[in-house]
Amino acid sequence: MNRVYNFSAGPSMLPLPVLEQAQKELVCYGDTGMSVMEMSHRSKAFDDIIKQAEADIRDLMNIPDNYKVLFLQGGGNTQFAMVPLNLYKKGKADYVQTGQWAKKAAQEAKKWGDVHIVASSEDKVYSYIPKLDKSMFDPEADYFHITYNNTIYGTRYTKIPDTGNVPLVGDLSSCIMSEVIDVTKFGLIYAGAQKNIGPAGVTVVIIREDLLGNAKPECPTMLDYKIHADKDSLFNTPPCYAIYVAGLVFKWLKQMGGVAEMQKVNEEKAGILYDFLDNSSLFKGTVVPEDRSLMNVPFVTGDDDLNAKFIKEATAAGLVNLKGHRTVGGMRASIYNAMPVEGVKTLVEFMKKFETENK
Ligand SMILES: *Cc1c(COP(=O)(O)O)cnc(C)c1O
Numbered sequence: 001m002n003r004v005y006n007f008s009a010g011p012s013m014l015p016l017p018v019l020e021q022a023q024k025e026l027v028c029y030g031d032t033g034m035s036v037m038e039m040s041h042r043s044k045a046f047d048d049i050i051k052q053a054e055a056d057i058r059d060l061m062n063i064p065d066n067y068k069v070l071f072l073q074g075g076g077n078t079q080f081a082m083v084p085l086n087l088y089k090k091g092k093a094d095y096v097q098t099g100q101w102a103k104k105a106a107q108e109a110k111k112w113g114d115v116h117i118v119a120s121s122e123d124k125v126y127s128y129i130p131k132l133d134k135s136m137f138d139p140e141a142d143y144f145h146i147t148y149n150n151t152i153y154g155t156r157y158t159k160i161p162d163t164g165n166v167p168l169v170g171d172l173s174s175c176i177m178s179e180v181i182d183v184t185k186f187g188l189i190y191a192g193a194q195k196n197i198g199p200a201g202v203t204v205v206i207i208r209e210d211l212l213g214n215a216k217p218e219c220p221t222m223l224d225y226k227i228h229a230d231k232d233s234l235f236n237t238p239p240c241y242a243i244y245v246a247g248l249v250f251k252w253l254k255q256m257g258g259v260a261e262m263q264k265v266n267e268e269k270a271g272i273l274y275d276f277l278d279n280s281s282l283f284k285g286t287v288v289p290e291d292r293s294l295m296n297v298p299f300v301t302g303d304d305d306l307n308a309k310f311i312k313e314a315t316a317a318g319l320v321n322l323k324g325h326r327t328v329g330g331m332r333a334s335i336y337n338a339m340p341v342e343g344v345k346t347l348v349e350f351m352k353k354f355e356t357e358n359k
Contacts (some may be wrong), residue, residue: 005343008321009151009296010174011194013338018248036244041237049240050233053247060250060259061176063183063206070205070225071233071243076101076173078223079190079203080108083169085219086226087143087188087211094118094141094166099126099150100327101171106145112216116141125328126153129291132161143167143187149175151195152325154298154332155291160185167211175295176204177253178337179263187211196295196336198246201239253337262337263294269335269344270294276348282306282355286330300330307331310354319347 006013029036032045039046054069063069072078083105084093091113095106097120109115116138119130137144144163149156151174160182161168167187176191183189188207194200207225215224227235256262274292277285277299286298301307307330311323324330335344 002318004318004320005339005346006320007333007335007339007343007347009195009325009332009334010192011200012196012334012336014198014245015249015252015338018245018252018338021248022245037241039240041234041240046240049244049247050238053243053250056247056250056254057177057204060253061181061183061206066209067183068205068207068209068212068225068229070207070228071238071246072203072205072228073201073239075194075200075203076171076190076192077104077108079171079192079205080105081111082205082223082225083143083145083188083190084109084112085223086215087167087169088113088216089142089214090140092116092138092141094138094144094163096120096130096132096144096146096161097122098129098147098155099153101151101173102145102147105147105171109145113142118144121155125286126150126155127286128288129155129157134162134164137161137163137166139164139166141166143169145169145171147171148181149173149178149293149295151296151334152328152332154285154287154293154296156293156295158291167208174334174336175293177259177262178266178295180259193242193246195334198249199242201242202246204246249338265341266294266335266337269339269341270297272341272344272348273297273333273335276351280351280355282358283351286328295336296332296334298324298328298330298332300324304329306358309358310351313354314347314350317350319350322347 094116097103097117106115118136121128121130144166148170169188170186172189172191174195176196190205193202212226212229282301283299314322322331324332
């Protein structure tokens, strides 16, 4: 069986050299005589793995010393609750509603406080990022939440909103390390691993230290950032194997030249696909050009039967998981860091052929 080009939105492709390295070390890691899966999280070998992973992500994202990096569990959805449980003081927050994940995050935060929806793009099926103006923001809010890349709809922010003294919280689940971002513009960044970091099971949180230690009294111990920060993510058993693979991905990213180099590759890949969509007589993109994601590219033919035929034939050609999210239909190509340029070129060639055959 050959490997396919996997355009899944998540869990998604991992770099082949990472999988091969994990395969080599699967049964015996280093001189430990055991698999990372079998190792105590208190062992020297695992301590080296988690410390190295942290050092590498700090390096890759240029994370300042006054931020903690946490390796947690529970995915993006758990962060929807952890953020309000830890950051509410007065109990009010601003959210921008740019898609389903943003909406879910806001709904969860409503359980413990007042959520103000600053702006929403629901009116046009989330096909754009609303224009934000500081006069819309509540200067008294405890934090301001954005979903930086909208996985389902294929939009992304190209400018980080200036929220003044109000800490900015960013859900970067589907774009972390795909482009250079200035961490210091955020109070807190979170990302589930299964899109751009590694296997499902670990969630990365980058939090400015002054935001630690204010958890609500009813906040469960496991959902208190400070508990995890004080114990360097080893308060309880962390997702050891997922952290190990994420560490291999960080090493691979460094070998690729780091995030700035990766961004160039991602811009090239997205450019190839969007150029084709803009000139196609059959396919078209669904997002306004200025807010297009580099990671998730939704497109349609305008005909449901033709969409279904396309997905079926693409799958047979080894281009898999191109079906759009169930709430939007059509197609979506997720082209995260691990998707090579060659994969996108192959997809575009296939789309050209399909277009000719189905005109
Ligand atoms: C996938 C995704 C989530 C949900 O992540 P889980 O780890 O499945 O909870 C949240 N936000 C964004 C932007 C996502 O892409």
